[in-house]
Amino acid sequence: MTGVFRIFGAPHRYIQGPDALDALGRVAAAFGPSPVVIADAFILERMGARVEANLRDAGLTPVILTFGGEITYPAIDALITSLCGVVPAIAIGIGGGKSLDAAKGLALKLGIDVITVPTIASNDSPTSASIAMYDDQHVMISVDRLKRSPEAVIVDTKLIAAAPALFLRAGIGDAISKKFEAEGCLAGHGITPFGTRPLITGIAIADACYRVLRAHSAAALQSVERGEVSDALEATVEAVILMSGLGFENGGLSLSHSLTRGLVKARGAKSAIHGQHVAWGVLVQLAAEGRPDAELVDMIAFHRSLDLATTLQQLGMDNATDAEIADIAEWTMTAPHLKNLPFTITAADVALAIHHVERLAA
Numbered sequence: 001m002t003g004v005f006r007i008f009g010a011p012h013r014y015i016q017g018p019d020a021l022d023a024l025g026r027v028a029a030a031f032g033p034s035p036v037v038i039a040d041a042f043i044l045e046r047m048g049a050r051v052e053a054n055l056r057d058a059g060l061t062p063v064i065l066t067f068g069g070e071i072t073y074p075a076i077d078a079l080i081t082s083l084c085g086v087v088p089a090i091a092i093g094i095g096g097g098k099s100l101d102a103a104k105g106l107a108l109k110l111g112i113d114v115i116t117v118p119t120i121a122s123n124d125s126p127t128s129a130s131i132a133m134y135d136d137q138h139v140m141i142s143v144d145r146l147k148r149s150p151e152a153v154i155v156d157t158k159l160i161a162a163a164p165a166l167f168l169r170a171g172i173g174d175a176i177s178k179k180f181e182a183e184g185c186l187a188g189h190g191i192t193p194f195g196t197r198p199l200i201t202g203i204a205i206a207d208a209c210y211r212v213l214r215a216h217s218a219a220a221l222q223s224v225e226r227g228e229v230s231d232a233l234e235a236t237v238e239a240v241i242l243m244s245g246l247g248f249e250n251g252g253l254s255l256s257h258s259l260t261r262g263l264v265k266a267r268g269a270k271s272a273i274h275g276q277h278v279a280w281g282v283l284v285q286l287a288a289e290g291r292p293d294a295e296l297v298d299m300i301a302f303h304r305s306l307d308l309a310t311t312l313q314q315l316g317m318d319n320a321t322d323a324e325i326a327d328i329a330e331w332t333m334t335a336p337h338l339k340n341l342p343f344t345i346t347a348a349d350v351a352l353a354i355h356h357v358e359r360l361a362a
């Protein structure tokens, strides 16, 4: 195998804990005096003054931009235009997925680094170099990649604990799949988003992610229901944002995420959050891999204990017809990650696996 290299990529710093937001100024100061902060109006209203004071205390003069709406190329260009030709020292995205992706998009275009500050834990994108780009009709048109992973990821667990539990629940759903996707990728000929075969490290992290979720995610959701930070929440947030992100970027995606290509078009189910799509997708992947029913039933019980979707109905698609399931399977086949499975799969195989899960979970 001489000449065949493999890549491991990760953020330079990951900082997590209660009031981690207060580390932002110190981290950003290493890059120069004029960062740009991108956040939506809701976040700026709640914590804009705190963030600005923190940055100014670190000797910085931030430019603060409000971002709302979809991540499109014109929207990124509009953010850059509002900087009037000044290239900021670093881009800081604060909020849910859109503000972080806007900061990443701006950073990619200007050739600067990015710091992500997620205020919810609904998926692992804060850790990743990926940017989901959309058109004006809210249809995803590409997944662009930063040249460098985020410089820092800052996760304030007090903010995560204060957010609605549905977000952390979705983040858990998005993270459960990573072990199964990465292991299949390694077993076959799969490649990671870095374009190489996985190193063992990525698979080990995805496996640890799953074990942490099995041990701590139920208690973590309970502590978010109470609005409290706990050890279980800290462990689960680490699994959802850091381990899951490192696991997929260094381990690869496959069928669980490919199924989201079908679900985002499916009647009713299209409105469900990404992490619920992926949670259901894990079950279909296990069925497609031909795992024993006992293993599937165990995973269905785990999902139920967390209120994660086990049926199309729970995703919002009542009484799915055979034709509708066939459509989901066909749309799934358009995903590039499907070739990361260690076996070839057809739309008919995917549909059979969906029917099998529907029967078992009914």
Ligand SMILES: [Zn+2]
Pocket (backbone or CB within 6 Å): 123, 124, 174, 257, 274, 278
């Ligand atoms: Zn995902």
